[in-house]
Amino acid sequence: MAALIVVGEPAGTGGRRVTVMRRGREDLLGTAFSDHDVIDFLQAAGLSDPEEVLDDPRWIQWHGGRTWRLPAGG
Template sequence: MATARIIVHPPLGTGGRRVTVRGRILGLAYSDGDVLEFLRRAGLPDTEELLDNPSWVKWRGGRPHHYEAA
């Protein structure tokens, strides 16, 4: 896979991170559990190991797994 399918965008000023898959917004995540639930609903693998796999998930801005306000 050339690029990650799942993008976890930078933390917002109010907290939380937008999550998209191929440009489609899945929701606003406030925890890894939220991201996993979005993936499950989208029919994608929802294992925690997936979140640290750069061929699947790209964390933009901020630290991975960090959801607090920027």
């Protein structure tokens, strides 16, 4: 199975686009600046335990590598 969630490469601002594949199309969840942001987006998208999938390549594909490890502000 391909990853359902993509965390894009870091932009000049440090943010990364987070998208999810749903019903055959890619939906933008938002721009994340920390693991905490990604977790919030995934909770809003309906995942019950998003922190459990952050490092699972079956769920999330990190373009440009995995950068954050600790949630900011959370």
